[in-house]
Amino acid sequence: MSTIFTKIIKGEIPSYKIAENEDFYAFLDVNPNTKGHTLVVPKKEENKLFDLDESSYLDLMQFSYKVAKAIEKAVPCERIGMTVIGLEVPHVHVHLIPLRSMADATFGKKEKLSDGEFKAIAAEILKNFK
Numbered sequence: 001m002s003t004i005f006t007k008i009i010k011g012e013i014p015s016y017k018i019a020e021n022e023d024f025y026a027f028l029d030v031n032p033n034t035k036g037h038t039l040v041v042p043k044k045e046e047n048k049l050f051d052l053d054e055s056s057y058l059d060l061m062q063f064s065y066k067v068a069k070a071i072e073k074a075v076p077c078e079r080i081g082m083t084v085i086g087l088e089v090p091h092v093h094v095h096l097i098p099l100r101s102m103a104d105a106t107f108g109k110k111e112k113l114s115d116g117e118f119k120a121i122a123a124e125i126l127k128n129f130k
Contacts, residue, residue, distance in 0.1 A: 003091040016122040019129045024063040036075035036098040040064045047090045070128040
């Protein structure tokens with residue numbers, strides 16, 4: 001059975017896409033810790049990060065790096081935090097979170113954004129993705 005992320009990648013569920021290539025898809029988290037909170041997922045379903053083969057793991061990190069640099073240019077923050085927890089959805093995903101304080105990294109507080117805010121943030125990050 002497809003994960004929610006596979007359904008997003010296939011366009012069955014709408015998303016605020018940030019970047020995409022043959023192997024990876026990045027999109028805004030719809031329940032973000034902060035504005036610009038982005039998820040990066042491999043298109044191939046894999047449950048655990050360290051079940052990826054080494055090449056796929058390194059490619060995921062390289063793609064995440066490029067996405068993080070674009071977020072950093074688009075969203076005011078002190079730095080971009082990265083975490084891989086993976087308990088919510090059985091599909092590898094990297095959280096890239098614009099941080100202003102340690103509280104932004106705790107998943108204890110969430111920001112509510114309108115559709116227009118999500119679209120504007122996604123467009124600004126995408127504009128900076130190289």
